[in-house]
Amino acid sequence: MSVRYGMISVASITDRFMHAVLENGDVITAVASRSLTKAKQKADQYGIKRAYSSYEDVYRDNDVDIVYIAVNNANHSREVKRALQHGKHVLCEKPIALCAEDAEELFTYARKQGLFLMEAQKSLFLPVTQVVRTHIQKQTLGRLHQIEMSASFPNPTAAWMHDPAQGGVVYGSASYTIEYLDYLLAPKQIHTSPMGTKEAGGACDRISMNFLFDDILVNSRISMNGPTQHHAIFYFEKGYIHVPDYWKAREYTLVKGKDHQRFTFPCLYEMKYEAAHVRECLKNGWQESPIMPANRSIRCCSIVDNIMQQLEQVNREEGR
Template identity: 40%
Template sequence: MKKNYGILSTASIVPRFVNALRSTGEGHVLAIASRSLDKARASAEQMGIERAYGSYQELVEDNDVNIIYVATINSEHYANCLLALEHGKHVICEKPFVLKKEQAETLFRIAREKQLFIMEAQKVVFLPVMAAIKQHLEAGKLGRVHLVDLTSSCEATYNNWLGSLDAGGGALYGNASYTLQMLTFLLGEMPVYRSGAAIKAESGADVQCVINLTVGNDILVVSKISTRVNAINKAFIYGEKGYVEISDYWKARSATIYYKNGDIEELNFPCEFELKYEVEHIHCCLDTGNITSPIMDEQMTVKTIGTLEEIHNSWK
C-alpha cells in the first residue's frame, strides 16, 4: 500500500523519525503541521517536506496523506489521535500513548471499528539487541532472572513541557513506559506496581521517581528516573548464571553479558537511526493488513497506560 505520512507536530523527535523512515527506503513524508504556519514551513524546508500546514485540521483533511504520526506533548495525544482516526487516517502515536487507560481503550476501539491501523511508537521493543537478549534469556543462558535495576535521566530543558503537570510531563510519563514495555517484551509478562516515591516540582510534576515492581513471583524490579541529574543510564538484568548490562537501554545498539564463570559476551547491532526498526515493523503491518501490531499490541499499550495512571494517582 502507499504510505504517505503527515507529521502532526514539529517536536524535537520529528527529524529523528523522518530520518529513520527515509533510511528504510519505503514510505514518503508528504506533509507536516504545526499550530504556527511559520514553524511548519520552517520545519518543512529544513527536512525537505513538500507540504506545510498551520493547523492539524488541515493536515488530516489532506486526502493524499493516509498515515498520521503524532508527536505532540503527552496531554494532546488523545485529541490528536482521535482527530486523525475520525478523518480515516492510520495512526502512529509517540509514547506514552495517552495519559488514561480509558482513552487508550477508546482509541483502539475506534480504530478497530474503522479498520485503521494504530500503534504506540515504542522503539525499545523493536531494537535488534533486545531480540538478542530475549533469545538468550529464553534459552536459559543466564538461568532464572531474579533482579532488574534500571536508571534513566533526561534533562527537562530538552523538552520544557516535561516540567508541566498539565502537559502530561514528569519523569514517570517521560520514561517509565520504557521500563514497563521493555520488560514485558523480554520477560513475557507486564510488571506489577508495588510501591514508589516521587519528588515533585512546584508545578506538581514529578522531577524524580523510583518505582518498585515485580514480574511473576520472584523477579524484583527497581526503576529510577530523574530530570534533575545526569545519571548513568543503564539497565542490569541479573540471573542465576550472570547478568546483562545495557547502556542507554531505550535506544541501545549493544549489550554486554557477564557470565558467572568469567566469560563475557558482546551483543552489537550498530545503526544510525534506531527508530527505523519500529518503522519497518509498521510498514510490515500495513502491508499485511494488520490493524494492530502483534508486538506493540492493544494489550501492551492499555496495560502500560493503566499502570502509569495507577502510579501517578498514588502520588497525589
C-alpha cells in the same frame, strides 16, 4: 510498498523519526505545525512538498496514509481521535493517553474505523532487545531473577514537561520501563511500589519504581534533575547482561564469571526498526501491532494511573 507519512508537530523527536522513515525508503508527504514558518522550515530541511499550519489539513490530505503524532502529551488522545475520524492510520508517540480509560477508547474507535493504531515504543523493536529476549526465554544464563534500570533526562526545556497533569518523569518516561519489560517478560502479574519527589510546580521530577513482574524483582529509577547512569542490567543465575541506553540500545555486554563479551548493532537512527514494523503492519492490513498491541498500551496506562495514585496518597499523608 512505500508508506506515505504526515507529521503532526515539529517537536525535536520528529527529526529522528523522519530520518528513520526516509532511511527505510518511505515517504513524508506533509508536515504540520501551529506555526507555518516552523512547518515550512522543517519541510525545506527534509524536502517535504507540503507544509501546513493546521493538523486538520494533514488529516484531510489524500496523499497521506498514516500520521505520526508527536504533540504534547495532553493532546495525544485528541489528535489520535481526529486522525482516525478522517480515516488515517496512526502512530502516536508515548504515552498514547494519560489514563487507561482514554487509551481503551482510542483503540476501540480505531477498530470500529478499521484503521491501524499503535503507540510508538522504539525500544521493543531494537535488535538488542530481541537478543535479550532470546536469552531470557532460552535461559542461556539460567533463570532471570532481577533487573536494575536507570535513566535521566535532565532539565527539560519544554514547558509541558513541567506540567504535573501531563509532564514529569512518570507520564514522560515510565512507559520506557513498563512496556519494555512487559514485552521482554510477558508477565501474568505486575505489582508496583513507587517513591518519588516533586519539583516546585508539582511535576514528578524523580521516581524510583519497584516492581514484581511475576517473581522477577525490578528497580527502575528515572530523574530529570541531573545526569545518572543510563542502563538496564539483567541478572541471571549464571551471569548478567548489561545494556547501555536500553531505550535506544546499540550494544550489550554479556558477563559470565570473568568472561565479558561485547556485541554491537550500529545504526544511525534507532527508530528505523519501529518504522519498518509499521510498514509491515500496514502491508499486511493489520489493525494492531503484534509487538506493541492495544493491550500492552492500555496495561501501561493502567499501571501509570496506579503509580500516580500511590504517589498522591503518599503526598497527602505527608501533607505535601
